[in-house]
Every structure is written in structure tokens, then in C-alpha cells.
Amino acid sequence: MTMKNKRFQLIALGVLGLMLQACGTPELIIKKEDTRLPTAFKLGDSEKTNTASIKWKDFFDDPNLLSLLDVAVVNNKEINIMMQRISVAQNEIQARRGEYLPFVNIGADAGGDRVGEFTRKGAVEAGLPLANGKPFPTYFGDFRFGLFSTWEIDVWKKLRNAKQVAVLEYMASKEGKNFLVTNLVAEVAHSYYELLSLDNQLSNLEQNISIQKNGLEMVKQLMFYGRTTALAVRRYEAEVAKNKSKLYEINQNITVVENRINFLLGRTSQPIQRASSGFMDLKSKVLKAGIPSQLLQNRPDIRQAELELAAAALNINVARANFYPSFSINAGIGYEAFALKYLVNTPASLAANLAGGLVAPLVNKNAIQAQYKNANARQIQAAYEYEQSIIKAYTEVANQISNIDNLDKNYQLKTSQVEALTRSIEVANQLFKSARVDYLDVLLAQRDTLDAKKDLIETKKKQIDAMVDLYKSLGGGWQ
Known part of the structure; x- marks a missing residue:
């Protein structure tokens, strides 16, 4: 085994060890x-x-x-x-x-750049003529379009569990x-x-007021014949007035309850149909x-x-x-060329890429x-x-x-x-x-x-x- 292969194995083992350490929960x-x-x-x-x-x-x-x-x-x-x-x-x-599921996108882009002559790419371009014998242009184009896909492989069921x-x-x-x-x-x-109970309370109060009005007339007659005093008449009148005032309280409560029902029904105020007599x-x-x-x-x-x-x-x-x-796969297939006139040449301008990734958290896992x-x-x-x-x-x-x-x-x-x-x-x-x-x-x-x-x-x-x-x-x- 060469020294280069040993070095690669040591690096791979080290990375694997760090990942295993990172997996601790x-x-x-x-x-x-x-x-x-x-x-x-x-x-x-x-x-x-x-x-x-x-x-x-x-x-x-x-x-x-x-x-x-x-x-x-x-x-x-x-x-x-x-x-x-x-x-x-x-x-x-x-x-x-x-x-x-894999994400597949379609796209296109265009651009241009000028590389330095004393860079690796620049040196290659400076010494490599085109097929027609002309040198590379100073500004080198880059045009491409195609399908691009990314896919995170759900090994640990994280995404399926989230679903x-x-x-x-x-x-x-x-x-x-x-x-x-x-x-x-x-x-x-x-x-x-x-609402039905309030209607019955109203009816009960009205009946009682009617009884007290009859009583009031009776004591007035008795006072006329001298069998009772004005105090009895005044007390009866006060009792009738007190109960009449309660009618307005009950009517107000009825209005409030009717509006509450209409609100629950999602509509504005309107009368509530009901049969109160059999309550x-x-x-x-x-x-x-x-x-x-x-x-x-x-x-x-x-x-x-x-x-x-x-x-x-x-x-x-x-x-x-x-x-x-996390494991991910990135892939793409399409056309790429330095000039538009060469872009759709098949298979000369056909380009494809496939890459896999493996990433694990190592430092600062607080989040x-x-x-x-x-x-x-x-x-x-x-x-x-x-x-x-x-x-x-x-x-x-x-x-x-x-x-x-x-x-x-x-x-x-x-x-x-x-x-x-x-x-x-x-x-x-x-x-x-x-x-x-x-x-x-x-x-x-x-x-x-x-x-x-x-x-x-x-x-x-x-x-x-x-x-x-x-x-x-x-x-x-x-x-």
C-alpha cells in the first residue's frame, strides 16, 4: 500500500470518527x-x-x-x-x-469572465488555440441550460417523521x-x-303586576269606605311601580340574549323565533x-x-x-458552451454532473x-x-x-x-x-x-x- 493511500485512509477514519462523535445525543x-x-x-x-x-x-x-x-x-x-x-x-x-422527494428544477444562465494570465486556467488558455487556430478571447463566455436536481436522502427518517x-x-x-x-x-x-326562561319571567311578572293592580283597586275601594288607610294605597302603588320597572330589566336581558344568539349564528340582530309557552x-x-x-x-x-x-x-x-x-445528492444534465452558437451542439456541448455529500455537525451544537x-x-x-x-x-x-x-x-x-x-x-x-x-x-x-x-x-x-x-x-x- 502506497503512502498516499495510507494517508487517505487515515483522513477517512478521522472524518468518520468525528462524525460518530457528532452523532451523540x-x-x-x-x-x-x-x-x-x-x-x-x-x-x-x-x-x-x-x-x-x-x-x-x-x-x-x-x-x-x-x-x-x-x-x-x-x-x-x-x-x-x-x-x-x-x-x-x-x-x-x-x-x-x-x-x-427529489427537487428537479429547470434553468438557464449566462455570464462571462476574464482570468489572469498567470493563473492555472489562464496559462492553459494562453497556450491552447481554438480549433480554427484563433486564440481564446480575452473575455470568455459561459452559457448553459438544463435540468438540475437536489435530493436529501432521508436515511434517519427525519423528513418522513416531520411529514x-x-x-x-x-x-x-x-x-x-x-x-x-x-x-x-x-x-x-x-x-x-x-331566552325561554326570560320570556317566562316576563310573563310571571306581568301576571303578578295584574294581581297587584287588582289589589290596588281593592284597597282604594276599602279606603273609600273607610276600612283602610291611604298608607295601604301608597304601598300598593309603590309595589306596582317597582315591578313595572323590572319589566324593562327583563326586556333588556332578552335583547342581550337575542343578540348573543345572532352573534353565534354569524349574523346581525334579528328576532329569534321561539315557543316559550311550554318551557x-x-x-x-x-x-x-x-x-x-x-x-x-x-x-x-x-x-x-x-x-x-x-x-x-x-x-x-x-x-x-x-x-x-445528512446525505445529499446533486445532479444536473444540460448544455454548456463558451459561445451561444455552440450551445446546442450534441453531444459536444452536452454536460452532466453528479455529486454526493455527507455533512454532520461537529462544533457548536448548541442550537x-x-x-x-x-x-x-x-x-x-x-x-x-x-x-x-x-x-x-x-x-x-x-x-x-x-x-x-x-x-x-x-x-x-x-x-x-x-x-x-x-x-x-x-x-x-x-x-x-x-x-x-x-x-x-x-x-x-x-x-x-x-x-x-x-x-x-x-x-x-x-x-x-x-x-x-x-x-x-x-x-x-x-x-
Whole structure:
């Protein structure tokens, strides 16, 4: 073996050793997500039937609400913004896919240069005549055109992993859109039922004002006959005025809620069609919660967090590949000549080139080390976020199951309270006419009945809200 070959081998071994040293990656800890959940929401309940699978068009019965939801899921501005984000994520897949395929370009360029006579190229040109015996020109042209290709060989799957990350992020963005639809459906339903409850509050207040106006006329008659004083009349007048002022408050709240619904529907203010008369007769649906582990499949936010975790884990592999050597191939084929008249001569002007490259980071790897550590930190963060979304979902369902049960009992007692107070108004009026009670007793009976009915309407709204919230918490509302 010649000295030259030995020297070449030593250099090659040295370069290989440096590359192997460059490939060393810092030791990092990958967090494994904890997805453990209780076996049931309530002790002894192992029913697997789950209401989350019901589509919102089948879950809600009110045709006016269904009409609003149809508009909302199509026209809501936030949904449409999210759709564009999904489109961006989809385009990112195409971009990442193209990165690990060869790039082929077509191009042409022209130029000229003058070399120094005492350079290697200049000396050759000075002593080499052209075919026709003339010397090389002082300014030597350079014209070429053809196909040029570059290709980074994806040995470590860096580019393919980056493409798969884009796929996972695209899928996560679609789940994010589903979760947005779930929240939108619930918010429109909440606002619609709030509107119905306000209509009933308005009707209740108007009925009470009518009763108090009758009472006012009665005390005026009694004062005329000297059976009561002007104080009773003034107190009744004040009570009527106070309740009339509340009508404007409720009307303002109705306007606000109507505008909120229109905003959710992505349109300007217009009347909301609704049927409020049967609000107090609405029965909450009996929802099937299934088992906690079903939340992992049914909740879009959990599936989104899971996909983001998978993308974060794969990004670690992408960042790790930056420590390894990168392999590239450059190739080109085309025509090249020092004068345009010779440019397309075949095969004399035909030129081709092929080159391979091998590059690895050696000194000052701070940037890629920081990128690698950041990828690891994001994976740990994504794992915690995934766990948090699971715990949050379980807590929301457990709270709403308990809430529905307690509201049921609360509503029954408030119904009994309203019935008793309604009867008390009639009794108080009879006793007042016979001068057996003071006018204040009548006013208090009317005031207590008004407040009790208001609470009853509010409790009914809470019952309906709890039903909607449980449906949303289970993962329903986006289908």
C-alpha cells in the first residue's frame, strides 16, 4: 500500500470518527401519559350505553332550536376561521411530503469572465488555440441550460417523521374543530333556553303586576269606605311601580340574549323565533353516561390532546436526527458552451454532473441541542395536557350527574312551595277583605309568590342547562 493511500485512509477514519462523535445525543426522559380512570361515574353503575353517540339533530326536540343550530354550525365565524386553520394544516402535509422527494428544477444562465494570465486556467488558455487556430478571447463566455436536481436522502427518517407530525397536527386541528362545534351547539342551546326562561319571567311578572293592580283597586275601594288607610294605597302603588320597572330589566336581558344568539349564528340582530309557552313543561332527558373510559374516544378535546402528544413525541425523533449526518445528492444534465452558437451542439456541448455529500455537525451544537431539549419539553408538556384533559372531562361528567340529581329534588320542593304560596294569596285577600289581616300580609304573600315562581323558572333553566352540559361533557354535540 502506497503512502498516499495510507494517508487517505487515515483522513477517512478521522472524518468518520468525528462524525460518530457528532452523532451523540443528550439523554432525555420521555414522559409516559397516565390515562387511568375509575371504572364508573357512580358506585355500582357499569352501564355502557352512552348518550354521546346521539347526533345533536336527534338530541334536541325543539324545531326552532334545531333551525338555529343548523345556521350556527355553517355560518359561525369562529368555525369558519378554524376551517381555514385546518386547510393550512392540510397544506403543511403536502409541503412536508415534498421535502423528502427529489427537487428537479429547470434553468438557464449566462455570464462571462476574464482570468489572469498567470493563473492555472489562464496559462492553459494562453497556450491552447481554438480549433480554427484563433486564440481564446480575452473575455470568455459561459452559457448553459438544463435540468438540475437536489435530493436529501432521508436515511434517519427525519423528513418522513416531520411529514407524519404534520399529519397528526392536521388530525388534531380537525378534532379541535369538532370540540369547537360541541361548545357552539351547547352555547346556542344555553342561550335559547335562557331566552325561554326570560320570556317566562316576563310573563310571571306581568301576571303578578295584574294581581297587584287588582289589589290596588281593592284597597282604594276599602279606603273609600273607610276600612283602610291611604298608607295601604301608597304601598300598593309603590309595589306596582317597582315591578313595572323590572319589566324593562327583563326586556333588556332578552335583547342581550337575542343578540348573543345572532352573534353565534354569524349574523346581525334579528328576532329569534321561539315557543316559550311550554318551557315549564319541558322534561329533562334521561342521559346515559356510560363508563369513564369511553371519554377517551368520545371527547374531541381528549382526542385532540392525544394526537398533539403523538406529534410531540415524533418531533423528538425529528430533532434527534439533526445530530446525525445528512446525505445529499446533486445532479444536473444540460448544455454548456463558451459561445451561444455552440450551445446546442450534441453531444459536444452536452454536460452532466453528479455529486454526493455527507455533512454532520461537529462544533457548536448548541442550537440543535436546544431544539432537541425543547422537543422533549414539549412532549412532557403535551403528556400533562393530555392527562389534564382526561381528568377535566371526568370531573365535568361527575359534577353534572350529581347536579342533575340535586336539581331534580330542588325543583320538586320549589314546585310545592309555589303551589302553597299561590293558594296563600287567595287566602290573604279573603282575610284582608274581612279585616282579619293587615294589607302587608297580602303584599308579602304576593311578593313571596313572585320570588318563588322566579326561582322555579330559574331552577327549570338550570335543569335544562345541566342536561345540555352533561351531553357536551360526555362528548356529544359535534356529530
